[in-house]
Amino acid sequence: MASYSTSEFKSGLKIMLDGDPYNIVENEFVKPGKGQAFSRVRVRNLKTGRTVEKTFKSGDTVEAADVHDTDMQYLYNDGEQWHFMDPASFEQMTADATIVGDTAKWIKDNDICNVTLWNGLPLAVEPPNFVVLKIIETDPGLKGDTSGGGGKPATLETGAVVRVPLFVQSGELIRVDTRIGEYVSRAKE
Amino acid sequence: MIPHWRPSASPAALRARAAMLAAVRDFFSRAGVLEVETPIASRCAGSDPALESLVTRWHWGSDAAGQPLFLHTSPEFPMKRLVAAGVGPIYQICKVFRDGERGRLHHPEFSLLEWYRPGWDYRRLMDEVAAVVRVVLGRPDLPTERLTYRTLFRERLGIDPWTAGCDDLRTRAAALAIADADSLDLDRDGWLDLLLTQCLQGQLGRGCLTFLCDYPPSQAALARLRQDEVEVAERFELYFEGVELANGFQELTDAAVQRARLQLDLETRCHQGRVTPPIDTAFLAALAAGMPETSGVAVGLDRLLMAVMNVRHIDAVLAFPVERA
Numbered sequence: 309m310a311s312y313s314t315s316e317f318k319s320g321l322k323i324m325l326d327g328d329p330y331n332i333v334e335n336e337f338v339k340p341g342k343g344q345a346f347s348r349v350r351v352r353n354l355k356t357g358r359t360v361e362k363t364f365k366s367g368d369t370v371e372a373a374d375v376h377d378t379d380m381q382y383l384y385n386d387g388e389q390w391h392f393m394d395p396a397s398f399e400q401m402t403a404d405a406t407i408v409g410d411t412a413k414w415i416k417d418n419d420i421c422n423v424t425l426w427n428g429l430p431l432a433v434e435p436p437n438f439v440v441l442k443i444i445e446t447d448p449g450l451k452g453d454t455s456g457g458g459g460k461p462a463t464l465e466t467g468a469v470v471r472v473p474l475f476v477q478s479g480e481l482i483r484v485d486t487r488i489g490e491y492v493s494r495a496k497e
Numbered sequence: 498m499i500p501h502w503r504p505s506a507s508p509a510a511l512r513a514r515a516a517m518l519a520a521v522r523d524f525f526s527r528a529g530v531l532e533v534e535t536p537i538a539s540r541c542a543g544s545d546p547a548l549e550s551l552v553t554r555w556h557w558g559s560d561a562a563g564q565p566l567f568l569h570t571s572p573e574f575p576m577k578r579l580v581a582a583g584v585g586p587i588y589q590i591c592k593v594f595r596d597g598e599r600g601r602l603h604h605p606e607f608s609l610l611e612w613y614r615p616g617w618d619y620r621r622l623m624d625e626v627a628a629v630v631r632v633v634l635g636r637p638d639l640p641t642e643r644l645t646y647r648t649l650f651r652e653r654l655g656i657d658p659w660t661a662g663c664d665d666l667r668t669r670a671a672a673l674a675i676a677d678a679d680s681l682d683l684d685r686d687g688w689l690d691l692l693l694t695q696c697l698q699g700q701l702g703r704g705c706l707t708f709l710c711d712y713p714p715s716q717a718a719l720a721r722l723r724q725d726e727v728e729v730a731e732r733f734e735l736y737f738e739g740v741e742l743a744n745g746f747q748e749l750t751d752a753a754v755q756r757a758r759l760q761l762d763l764e765t766r767c768h769q770g771r772v773t774p775p776i777d778t779a780f781l782a783a784l785a786a787g788m789p790e791t792s793g794v795a796v797g798l799d800r801l802l803m804a805v806m807n808v809r810h811i812d813a814v815l816a817f818p819v820e821r822a
Contacts, residue, residue: 315597337600340698341734341744341797342547342718343690344683345598348676361676363691365683366597 310372314347314364322354322375325362329354329373329426339366354424354431373426380423382415392423392430403430411435413468414486435486440495441465443478459491501821505812513805514814517633517798518590521610524629530586530612535575537591542567542774543574544762545718549596550774551605567774568594571795572611573719574780577748580613580791581783588612590798601810602740605819608798615789619731619747622792623708626735626743630706633801641706647727649709650689653697658689658713659727666692686715701736709734719755720746735796737804745794752784 312323317335324330330351339345345366352359354375364370380392380401389402390412401423405412407430414435415421422434446462462472462482470484472491481495504511525532542550548570554563572589579587593609610629614622627641650658656669666688670678675695683691701707710733714722717730731747749755756776763773802814812818 315599337598337603338694339598339600339603340547340690340694341741342545342716343693344547344687346691346694348695363675363677363681363695365681365687 311369312372313369314366317347317349317364322373323351324371324373325351328356329375329431331375333359337366354426374428375424375426375431377422377424379420382417382419382421384417385412390433392421392433395420401430403433407431408433411486413466414439414441414484416441416466437485437487438483438492439486440481440483441468443472443476443480443482446472446476446478448477462491504816505818505821506814506816510802510806510808510814511816514802517802517805520633521590521629521798524632525588525612528586528625530588530614531584533576533579533584533587533589534591535572535579535589536569537594538566538568539575539777540564540566540775541574541777541780543570544759544766544774544776545570546762546765546769546771549771551594551596552772570595571609573793573795574777576611576613576793577788577791578780578783580615581786581788586612586614599819602800604799604811604815607811609795610798611793611795613748613791613793615791617792619710619733619745619792622745622794623710623733623735626708626745626794626796627706629796630735630737630742630801634805639706640704641708643708643710644701645711645729646709646713647711647729649697650692653700654692656692663688670695686713689713689716698736698741699739702738702740705737707736709736717749717758718744718746719749719758721749721751723747733794740800740804741797742800742804743794743796745792748788748791748793750784750788750790752781755784756781 312321317332319332319334321332322329323332330353332349333352334350336348338348347364347366349362350359351362381395383391383393389404390408391400391402393400411433419436419439421436423430424432441464443462444465447460459471459473461469462476463469470489470491472482476482476494481497483492483495485492538553550567550570552565552567555566556563571593572591576587576589588610590608590610592606594606596605598605631637631639647658650656654669663685667678670688670691673696675691701709711729712732714728714730717732720730720732723729723731733745734741735743759776766773799811799814803811806814808814
């Protein structure tokens with residue numbers, strides 16, 4: 309298995325600690341002029357999302373984590389598992405609710421998602437930054453109101469609820485920024 | 498991709514560097530200290546286990562492979578040879594090189610101001626260091642304080658660094674929430690370095706110049722030892738706003754003791770599987786010939802300039818950091 313020395317540490321490097329894959333968020337080289345050098349790092353656990361600090365003696369090595377991101381097409385949900393396909397190789401993979409998490413409320417069939425693979429298996433799934441979804445339920449609102457001020461909640465076809473302007477109606481398509489979970493504009497098919 | 502051709506230092510930082518160098522030269526000119534140059538590339542190198550030299554090769558004569566020349570990590574050995582030769586007080590401004598060091602406060606080549614005061618005690622030298630730094634910072638009223646290494650550890654951490662064992666230090670480090678302290682494999686000085694850098698250093702020199710002095714004998718480097726209540730190394734470091742700016746010694750002038758320390762360093766390096774450069778016998782010969790009692794100090798000029806410019810990263814004061822060099 310590949311390993312990294314502390315001198316290779318930099319943000320974005322994926323390493324194994326206590327059996328879990330981590331991403332290095334920040335690395336600081338610390339050394340007294342006449343003494344022992346250290347690497348003080350902030351690392352994020354890619355399974356739990358929690359960030360912790362670690363200190364290494366310079367020259368120590370850690371195992372590399374076989375983690376990389378790839379684009380995959382979301383196919384369908386069978387009730388327990390979300391099914392994805394690599395659009396190049398047509399290889400299919402499944403991910404459960406703990407992996408898909410909140411992403412589930414933004415994606416629908418055929419969306420291209422960013423899937424983080426660890427040892428070839430999905431570890432996390434990110435939705436596209438922008439998705440177009442149909443409103444299935446929202447209060448009728450007042451005719452003629454185009455100010456957009458105030459807004460109202462709208463339930464989307466995937467189950468997500470976002471605030472939309474009053475003039476937007478059930479049955480319409482809207483564009484949503486999934487990173488902040490907010491309405492962007494009305495959309496065409 | 499277009500390569501990074503622009504400097505990483507601002508024009509103001511480049512001008513401040515020139516002003517700093519001019520101020521330092523003016524200071525020493527007035528003080529009657531002679532500017533000198535010594536070799537950057539030498540057949541010998543320092544043996545300090547905490548430092549690693551960059552090495553190049555010199556091709557001359559019959560050996561086609563050439564012979565290694567070590568880029569100096571500090572000009573201390575040849576400068577002490579000049580002191581032993583009787584040239585009086587001397588200073589040097591030079592680039593020095595340290596392999597394997599890179600970070601917010603580290604760069605593999607950096608500018609050092611080093612000077613030697615024959616006949617001076619290291620306490621008197623600390624006053625002169627403060628004077629130079631005040632001039633460069635443009636803060637003539639900046640207060641100074643002196644703190645011994647032992648007092649610092651006793652008062653702030655409740656540890657006696659002369660007597661605490663590795664297990665005590667490990668326990669203290671873990672209690673102070675140093676991440677992962679339990680899993681680190683360090684020797685005694687390594688634990689002291691960890692506690693100093695992670696728990697103490699950041700508080701030193703806040704609004705003043707803090708001289709940390711009288712180190713454990715195991716961290717003497719090239720300093721003379723003195724017997725107090727405990728044996729101490731007559732060594733000091735200067736801290737300003739949590740950053741180490743300088744390291745100085747009451748220089749060890751005993752050739753036999755110096756040889757023993759260099760050999761011990763080489764054994765440590767050999768044990769760690771690292772390069773063991775040849776011992777600088779000319780330096781030892783200079784000590785044996787009779788070097789006057791001397792104090793000497795090295796100041797990191799890039800870090801001093803960082804303090805002048807009030808910036809957090811060394812790249813902000815370098816024209817071209819190594820990644821763009």
